[in-house]
Amino acid sequence: xxxxxxxxxxxxxxxxxxxxxxxxxxxxxxxxxxxxxxxxxxxxxxxxxxxxxxxxxxxxxxxxxxxxxxxxxxxxxxxxxxxxxxxxxxxxxxxxxxxxxxxxxxxxxxxxxxxxxxxxxxxxxxxxxxxxxxxxxxxxxxxxxxxxxxxxxxxxxxxxxxxxxxxxxxxxxxxxxxxxxxxxxxxxxxxxxxxxxxxxxxxxxxxxxxxxxxxxxxxxxxxxxxxxxxxxxxxxxxxxxxxxxxxxxxxxxxxxxxxxxxxxxxxxxxxxxxxxxxxxxxxxxxxxxxxxxxxxxxxxxxxxxxxxxxx
Ligand code: CP
Ligand code: NVA
Numbered sequence: 433x434x435x436x437x438x439x440x441x442x443x444x445x446x447x448x449x450x451x452x453x454x455x456x457x458x459x460x461x462x463x464x465x466x467x468x469x470x471x472x473x474x475x476x477x478x479x480x481x482x483x484x485x486x487x488x489x490x491x492x493x494x495x496x497x498x499x500x501x502x503x504x505x506x507x508x509x510x511x512x513x514x515x516x517x518x519x520x521x522x523x524x525x526x527x528x529x530x531x532x533x534x535x536x537x538x539x540x541x542x543x544x545x546x547x548x549x550x551x552x553x554x555x556x557x558x559x560x561x562x563x564x565x566x567x568x569x570x571x572x573x574x575x576x577x578x579x580x581x582x583x584x585x586x587x588x589x590x591x592x593x594x595x596x597x598x599x600x601x602x603x604x605x606x607x608x609x610x611x612x613x614x615x616x617x618x619x620x621x622x623x624x625x626x627x628x629x630x631x632x633x634x635x636x637x638x639x640x641x642x643x644x645x646x647x648x649x650x651x652x653x654x655x656x657x658x659x660x661x662x663x664x665x666x667x668x669x670x671x672x673x674x675x676x677x678x679x680x681x682x683x684x685x686x687x688x689x690x691x692x693x694x695x696x697x698x699x700x701x702x703x704x705x706x707x708x709x710x711x712x713x714x715x716x717x718x719x720x721x722x723x724x725x726x727x728x729x730x731x732x733x734x735x736x737x738x739x740x741x742x743x
Contacts, residue, residue: 435740
């Protein structure tokens with residue numbers, strides 16, 4: 433069922449959604465996955481702008497296919513090919529685009545640009561990744577965990593590595609649903625302070641336990657899910673050497689971490705992955721890895737979000 437309460441709303445972060453709205457989106461995603469043609473053509477005559485200031489494989493294509501399968505028209509817009517790239521303001525771009533399209537999705541370098549876009553757009557805005565947050569990824573991750581483990585509440589996610597955008601949105605989504613999160617990262621690479629605070633507040637209501645440690649073995653202890661992401665996110669290429677020196681080998685996810693996790697623990701990664709950096713080839717290409725299902729689920733969850741927002 434479409435999540436009616438999301439109609440016309442922005443999705444910049446999962447913090448803006450209730451627990452029931454998140455669960456509603458996951459249920460709808462599961463239905464859409466079972467029947468790829470469900471709601472086919474429902475959004476006929478609508479248009480969705482997709483602004484990308486950074487590269488993308490999964491987000492761009494899953495959004496494009498989701499929009500097309502629902503019958504709407506996806507418009508891929510490279511930031512540097514818009515007048516935005518020549519200095520037209522985000523506010524002016526938002527006001528113009530909202531005269532043409534029904535929904536704007538945007539992948540931006542600065543989260544504040546998304547907030548500005550949403551402020552000036554008359555049409556809903558969806559975050560397709562910012563430096564702070566990646567809500568569409570976390571929805572797909574939650575769907576994957578639910579499929580693989582059969583439940584969400586009470587499970588434990590160990591996040592190993594960089595406390596980045598995906599880590600932030602994982603924290604928020606998990607803490608809304610009563611999932612425990614233990615983050616192992618080097619000092620100075622913790623998740624954003626404001627996201628930790630929001631997650632801890634969410635946890636008071638949901639029963640989640642949120643922990644930050646420097647010790648990957650401690651985080652992985654009894655974990656149901658071990659997650660990681662690149663050590664060098666887009667835009668941080670100049671820090672690459674320093675980061676690899678700090679993160680490798682201690683924070684690389686290898687078989688050794690699974691020895692202390694639950695016996696049926698799974699491995700997750702939003703992709704793209706760098707084998708031999710944040711994860712060993714044995715883990716990502718081994719039997720515990722669910723990364724391809726996770727990537728597939730980007731499509732079904734994107735569809736659920738677009739369908740619910742556009743009704
Ligand atoms: N996981 C993810 O967002 O991948 P892309 O950068 O390829 O969109
Ligand atoms: N943290 C990564 C996620 C890519 C999907 C980045 O921002 O580059």
